[in-house]
Amino acid sequence: DTEVTQTPKHLVMGMTNKKSLKCEQHMGHRAMYWYKQKAKKPPELMFVYSYEKLSINESVPSRFSPECPNSSLLNLHLHALQPEDSALYLCASSQVGDRNTEAFFGQGTRLTVV
């Protein structure tokens, strides 16, 4: 099983709403990632969790709040977003470490903020 599952696939939310994106993997990976991708651009790293602890935060605004409740799950809590936050949000997982490490991506959640 090399699958990373993200839900929901599509989400439309207002600027005052609170919503959450979910990500799950069962590959035994202990590193999990959130990326944001705008149209025709490469993914931009937002957060990295390593052994369920936040290890990298790429200066992401506090309206995005990540959570890693266990080694298989990763959430991204959204609150008071702006229209410019509309994007494809990708979750990924990998083994921890730089050598021979490959990241597996989910299909993404396409978020529209209205």
Add this chain to the structure above:
Amino acid sequence: GDSVTQMEGPVTLSEEAFLTINCTYTATGYPSLFWYVQYPGEGLQLLLKATKADDKGSNKGFEATYRKETTSFHLEKGSVQVSDSAVYFCALFRRGKLIFGQGTTLQVKP
């Protein structure tokens, strides 16, 4: 800092043509190198990888060789199909992060 540079697209080819997408990187040491593919409306799929100098990654007819002397990892395929139309990203893995190139859009016409 670490970075990846890809040739600009879009690249438009006829079916069965030969494909090369150039990728060069800047990094100290020997980072692992990857090619990912993104089909319209989907997430990223790992296409191939190489973890050390002179390694050749291959998958689905695509190949790329890790060239330390030229800091390159060019993607090649001998005969493209319409179904290969997608965006291709070159990437390196360093200090817990995947660093992507800008992506190259490939369009294959029948």
